[in-house]
Amino acid sequence: MKNTIAARIADFLKNFPPFDLLQKEQLYTLASEVKVIYVEKGRSIFKAGEEQHQYFYVVNKGAVSVLKPENGIFETIDKCDEGDIFGLRPLFAKENYLLETLADEESILYGIPIDIFKPIAENHPKVREFLLQSFASNTRNPYASGDKGKLLTSITPATGTQNLFELQPAPITRKVVTVSPATTIQKAAQKMRSRMVGSLVVVEDNIPVGIVTDENFRDLVANGMSLEAVPVSEIMSSPVICYSKGITISQAQLTMMKHGIDHICITEDGTPNTRVTGILSAHNIMLSEGNNPSILMKAIQRSNSTNELKKIRNKITLLLRGYLESNIPLNLISKIIFELNDATIKRIIERCIKKMPAPPPTDFAWLSLGSQGRKEQLLQTDQDNAIIFADVAAQDHAATKAYFLELAKKVNKRLSIIGYEYCPVNTMAKNEQWCKSLSEWKEQVAQWITSAGSDELLLSSIFFDFDISYGNVQVSNALSDHIFELSRNNKRFTSALAEATLRNPPPLGFFRQFVVEHDGENKDSFDIKKRAITPLTDAGRLLILSHEVKNLSNTSERFDKLAQLEPSNRELYLACSFASKALLKFRTKQGIRERNNGRFIKLGQLSKEEKMKLKRCFRSLKEVQDLIKVRFEVKAYV
Amino acid sequence: MFNLFKKERPNYPEFWKAYEAKFQEELPALVSQTTFVVLDTETTGFDYRKDRILSIGAVKLQANELNVSETFEHYLQQEKFNPEAVKIHGILKEEKAECLSEEAALRAFLKYIENAVLVAHHANFDINMINSALKRMELPKLKNQVLDTGYLYRKTLLNSNLINKEKKYTLDEIAEAFIIDVKDRHTAIGDAFITAIAFLKILGKLDKNKEMKLKELLKL
Numbered sequence: 005m006k007n008t009i010a011a012r013i014a015d016f017l018k019n020f021p022p023f024d025l026l027q028k029e030q031l032y033t034l035a036s037e038v039k040v041i042y043v044e045k046g047r048s049i050f051k052a053g054e055e056q057h058q059y060f061y062v063v064n065k066g067a068v069s070v071l072k073p074e075n076g077i078f079e080t081i082d083k084c085d086e087g088d089i090f091g092l093r094p095l096f097a098k099e100n101y102l103l104e105t106l107a108d109e110e111s112i113l114y115g116i117p118i119d120i121f122k123p124i125a126e127n128h129p130k131v132r133e134f135l136l137q138s139f140a141s142n143t144r145n146p147y148a149s150g151d152k153g154k155l156l157t158s159i160t161p162a163t164g165t166q167n168l169f170e171l172q173p174a175p176i177t178r179k180v181v182t183v184s185p186a187t188t189i190q191k192a193a194q195k196m197r198s199r200m201v202g203s204l205v206v207v208e209d210n211i212p213v214g215i216v217t218d219e220n221f222r223d224l225v226a227n228g229m230s231l232e233a234v235p236v237s238e239i240m241s242s243p244v245i246c247y248s249k250g251i252t253i254s255q256a257q258l259t260m261m262k263h264g265i266d267h268i269c270i271t272e273d274g275t276p277n278t279r280v281t282g283i284l285s286a287h288n289i290m291l292s293e294g295n296n297p298s299i300l301m302k303a304i305q306r307s308n309s310t311n312e313l314k315k316i317r318n319k320i321t322l323l324l325r326g327y328l329e330s331n332i333p334l335n336l337i338s339k340i341i342f343e344l345n346d347a348t349i350k351r352i353i354e355r356c357i358k359k360m361p362a363p364p365p366t367d368f369a370w371l372s373l374g375s376q377g378r379k380e381q382l383l384q385t386d387q388d389n390a391i392i393f394a395d396v397a398a399q400d401h402a403a404t405k406a407y408f409l410e411l412a413k414k415v416n417k418r419l420s421i422i423g424y425e426y427c428p429v430n431t432m433a434k435n436e437q438w439c440k441s442l443s444e445w446k447e448q449v450a451q452w453i454t455s456a457g458s459d460e461l462l463l464s465s466i467f468f469d470f471d472i473s474y475g476n477v478q479v480s481n482a483l484s485d486h487i488f489e490l491s492r493n494n495k496r497f498t499s500a501l502a503e504a505t506l507r508n509p510p511p512l513g514f515f516r517q518f519v520v521e522h523d524g525e526n527k528d529s530f531d532i533k534k535r536a537i538t539p540l541t542d543a544g545r546l547l548i549l550s551h552e553v554k555n556l557s558n559t560s561e562r563f564d565k566l567a568q569l570e571p572s573n574r575e576l577y578l579a580c581s582f583a584s585k586a587l588l589k590f591r592t593k594q595g596i597r598e599r600n601n602g603r604f605i606k607l608g609q610l611s612k613e614e615k616m617k618l619k620r621c622f623r624s625l626k627e628v629q630d631l632i633k634v635r636f637e638v639k640a641y642v
Numbered sequence: 643m644f645n646l647f648k649k650e651r652p653n654y655p656e657f658w659k660a661y662e663a664k665f666q667e668e669l670p671a672l673v674s675q676t677t678f679v680v681l682d683t684e685t686t687g688f689d690y691r692k693d694r695i696l697s698i699g700a701v702k703l704q705a706n707e708l709n710v711s712e713t714f715e716h717y718l719q720q721e722k723f724n725p726e727a728v729k730i731h732g733i734l735k736e737e738k739a740e741c742l743s744e745e746a747a748l749r750a751f752l753k754y755i756e757n758a759v760l761v762a763h764h765a766n767f768d769i770n771m772i773n774s775a776l777k778r779m780e781l782p783k784l785k786n787q788v789l790d791t792g793y794l795y796r797k798t799l800l801n802s803n804l805i806n807k808e809k810k811y812t813l814d815e816i817a818e819a820f821i822i823d824v825k826d827r828h829t830a831i832g833d834a835f836i837t838a839i840a841f842l843k844i845l846g847k848l849d850k851n852k853e854m855k856l857k858e859l860l861k862l
Binding site for chain 2: 417
């Protein structure tokens with residue numbers, strides 16, 4: 005009896021080492037005994053200390069993180085995706101698992117029985133060699149060009165270390181150009197020009213007292229100081245931020261960001277009281293290619309496969325984690341992550357257009373709705389998007405629509421592959437309800453705004469929170485202007501929005517206790533999105549619309565603007581702006597910790613301080629809801 | 643005396659008795675402990691009476707795992723032949739796959755499924771097809787519990803007035819939604835495998851904490 009499934013699995017395996025070395029029959033025999041395993045996101049496949057399984061694993065679909073337990077904290081040391089092997093070494097070494105594995109996303113694994121694989125491997129010199137090499141170098145695929153066995157994308161050269169780029173030592177320039185504090189500015193400038201450097205370290209007995217960069221010279225000219233006689237000590241920045249030579253790239257980047265500087269001085273013991281041994285510039289870090297946003301940006305723009313983009317996404321998540329741990333201000337984080345997400349979406353659309361048989365038949369706009377549209381998306385959540393295409397002649401309409409639906413199908417699929425799951429209510433451009441011509445959209449929105457049900461009415465509100473990710477801005481502006489006109493002075497619309505805003509009171513009970521979910525899988529936790537983030541977002545949108553402010557979609561920026569517009573409520577609005585950032589940070593941290601979308605917060609895991617912080621946010625939310633109740637005369641909700 | 647109205651039980655063959663005996667055992671309480679058999683049939687057409695099964699493919703799932711060595715893949719000898727059906731699944735009458743008689747195939751199938759919960763996409767059709775074949779062998783209907791992935795998939799979608807609750811989803815649409823490869827589509831075993839992966843993903847959504855009772859799943 006033939007086994008079609010085994011043949012199919014053999015077909016998959018033959019593309020990856022060491023299975024590519026096996027003969028067809030051998031591979032088929034092996035594949036006939038494979039176990040196909042489905043793993044949900046966040047489940048572990050084996051834990052450290054667990055006894056060895058009868059199988060080792062190959063990732064067929066999805067991604068698996070390999071973690072190393074270090075003093076109770078897990079460090080990701082490897083990520084496996086399609087075709088990667090894990091959990092083999094302990095089976096050969098006959099020891100328990102030392103590492104932990106965790107499904108980063110929903111995954112399908114092939115369990116390969118060791119009993120069958122081992123004799124094949126031991127009698128096959130090439131397979132043996134492959135395994136020996138990969139165990140020795142501790143990477144998965146010794147033949148790969150450096151993009152395997154490490155978390156780096158293919159843009160980084162293999163360095164043979166297991167470390168993340170972020171954690172590698174920063175590239176220090178040893179030859180430091182130094183001057184004494186008494187050196188005149190002109191002399192210093194000449195020295196910089198002749199040595200072709202952008203900075204000088206000012207030293208006394210080789211101890212750094214200040215640093216002079218191009219910027220200082222610009223300030224000097226701007227301040228109109230005379231140039232010759234002034235010593236360099238007048239314009240230098242001091243004290244100098246110093247580190248010792250082990251500084252990692254991420255430490256350096258974060259330090260620079262925190263202090264708003266581009267140079268860090270390297271001294272013998274890392275304090276400004278010892279000799280200068282080197283200098284570290286932001287420019288050099290950038291050149292050394294790593295998880296720096298601008299490098300990631302370049303990598304995104306140059307990427308040529310969805311898998312590559314997926315790996316870059318993983319790096320973006322690491323970057324995000326680093327930023328959060330170092331308490332970089334959230335607006336800054338949001339902006340950086342938004343830009344990277346945006347570039348990713350753009351790149352995917354760009355590539356999908358190339359894959360289409362013909363260029364787009366007319367102008368169109370790809371809209372990102374929801375959190376990405378509000379520039380508040382830090383974790384990967386479900387995708388929400390839509391297409392507007394310019395009107396075409398009636399006889400071409402069907403073909404044009406078919407073109408954009410086909411394009412959207414490709415884009416949605418690739419977004420899903422890199423981790424933006426399909427929207428559960430199908431708000432996606434590949435759904436023909438969300439892919440329409442401009443006049444169709446105008447009609448649709450008019451119908452929503454004037455229709456009886458408030459649910460439809462709410463649908464139109466998403467068009468106040470969109471961001472155009474790709475295409476022609478004029479197309480999307482035409483629609484938002486139209487909606488604006490429709491909703492202007494439209495009491496029904498604003499009161500329905502207000503009503504919806506008040507639908508979710510903050511999760512604090514009468515005695516200022518947290519209100520938690522009583523049943524279901526999220527028992528004893530509260531839904532931070534539904535109970536706090538969404539109502540605050542709704543409130544911000546409603547209030548900013550009532551002031552007829554356009555094209556401002558970020559919630560905290562909306563509240564900042566409101567604080568300017570209504571000085572009498574300034575305090576409250578600023579508190580809301582702060583709350584929206586705090587809640588988002590909270591959710592993001594939770595999501596990174598729990599490896600999910602961070603929606604459900606377990607009450608038991610909150611520290612006292614966190615509870616206080618959350619309650620402060622809820623208080624602001626409650627106050628702004630009270631204000632809305634009065635201003636928009638909403639009675640229904642008590 | 644009192645069994646005037648009791649129908650005489652026909653004397654069924656041994657293999658059927660063995661199959662029936664399996665149902666003395668209780669099914670496990672939890673979904674995560676249950677054995678599921680995901681199946682698909684290819685047929686000559688859609689008429690339960692006239693049309694015949696060309697092939698049966700099935701895979702066994704237990705606790706999110708599927709053993710490739712335990713797949714069921716059989717082609718049936720045909721006396722009927724519908725040239726229209728060939729276009730879809732390309733099983734030619736002349737093709738020399740090892741074919742079993744209908745009876746031998748169903749015997750093997752009953753032995754394979756035991757009392758597992760059966761899963762299929764638009765399950766009604768496949769189950770009816772198999773029951774018609776059993777009827778020709780003068781046997782009663784299948785006794786297993788049955789789940790339909792077409793129905794279950796709809797249960798994973800959010801309740802929203804934007805979703806058409808009545809929509810029938812094809813296997814292709816579900817495979818697209820879950821990004822499942824559709825190699826070997828329109829072979830019984832290929833479709834059974836695709837359905838199995840879809841079923842696992844559906845369970846992943848419905849039974850997040852692995853605490854779902856089998857009863858709940860059957861009642862959805």
